[in-house]
Amino acid sequence: MWLVKHLERTRQRNLCQDCFPPTYNIFDRFIKMYHKALSMMLERLILEKRLDSNECISLLTWIREYKGTDLMNHSDLQIDVEFLGFLLSPRVEQELLDTYLTTTKSNMAEWMAKLAETDVKDWHSEALPEKDLQGFYNTSLPVFLFKMIDQNLQVAAKAGEGIKLQMLDICLESIQGFQREYRNAIRKYKSKHFEDRSQPARFVEYMVAIVNNCKFCMDFTDQLKDRLVPEIGKAVFGEDRERSFKDVVACFEQLGQESAGYLLEEVFLDLEPYLSQIMTPAWVPSSDAIDTIIVTIEDYYSDFLHLIGKRIAFKDYEVRRDAAKKITEESKKIEKLFRKLATATLEPEKKCSVLPTLAELIMETPLEGRQDTSAENSSGFFSQIIVPPSLLDKLETVMKKK
Secondary structure, three states: OHHHHHHHHHHOHHHHHOOOOHHHOHHHHHHHHHHHHHHHHHHHHHHHOOOOHHHHHHHHHHHHHOOOOOOOOOOOOOOOHHHHOOOOOHHHHHHHHHHHHHHHHHHHHHHHHHHHHHHHHHHOOOOOOEEOOOOOEEOOHHHHHHHHHHHHHHHHHOOOHHHHHHHHHHHHHHHHHHHHHHHHHHHHHHHHHHHOOOOOOOHHHHHHHHHHHHHHHHHHHHHHHHHHHHHHOHHHHHHHHHHHHHHHHHHHHHHHHHHHHHHHHHHHHHHHHHHOOOOOOOOOOOOHHHHHHHHHHHHHHHHHOOOOOOOOOOOOHHHHHHHHHHHHHHHHHHHHHHHHHOOHHHOHHHHOOHHHHHHHHHHOOOOOOOOOOOOOOOOOHHHHOOOOHHHHHHHHHHHHOO
16 A cells, blocks of 8 residues: 555656756656665565565565556656666565475475365265266365466466466476375275275275376366466477476376275175185085175176276377277287187177277268367267268177177
8 A cells, every 4th residue: 555655646746846956857866766765675574574475476476567557667657667777686586586486385285285184084984975967976186286286376477477487397396296195195095994994984985086086187287288388388388397297197197096906906805705616616506606796796886887987089080090090900919819719609700890890980080060079078989979870880780790
């Protein structure tokens, strides 16, 4: 508020100038004195007080705007801002920036640790995890994690693109630190469960949610990169940040695969006693073993329906063509294997004939006006491809022979 009052007084330049001889150049002298006093006050504030990250970024943003048209370069003031010089010395401004980046990095690590802690508490709940619109289990972690990152980037951008880039580097480093903590939390959760498999009660459901969370985080990371590259420019974004984004995605993928492995381990621990009975004397007179195996698999299947499955998106014709070519090549290898191992009555060429037809389906060019699939809206590649009826009939005929 004090600055508004000061600028309003400065705007009354005619009243001031009329009171002094023109040779005094009183208005310019006043502006220089004001600028110097403001500079001294700000430098003392920065060097003597412990500023938090919000105060630092407010100052950095304001300093950037100080010589802009909303402040000192306003048309009503008619000030030549070029003769004013720096508001802060380069050393003090760098210290302000370092304080902002350091405190934000520390705050981000603390926020992410609390986020992970909250997620771990959810894992021990007796209530089912949240579901998205498609029925996939999840927790709030992916949304809050990337919302926090996005907010910090938006705030930093107000102080300039250079500060935004430095904040992006801190965000990437913080995510990688979070991933290490999240992995340790998941492993500890799994280990505690396998010590007493009755606890926690919703282990399977929340492990499904963890797997899905990792997939959501992969998608959010890709979306963030796809948004930032055009904003910043590919050359400025650089190969190092490209690699960092790939590393973040790869780590979330690895975490998801590791967590999915714990789900399989859980299933086989339940099945092992009954699988071991198969082909033993006790197995012959009773169907208890296979009946229990079937019921157990059906039970787990109902939980695994809430898992996000792997999806493939064909962005253009070249990608579809390459995928179709690979399917055709590998179908020949599979047919060759079965020809080698199977009896004459198996007719492996009929069993494998569906694969070339599938390849032909994938390679079909979409109808005019239809866009190819994208990673953002793909719900499985079959739902995204326009297939001529003749090809569908061919595929149906092949499937009926199976």
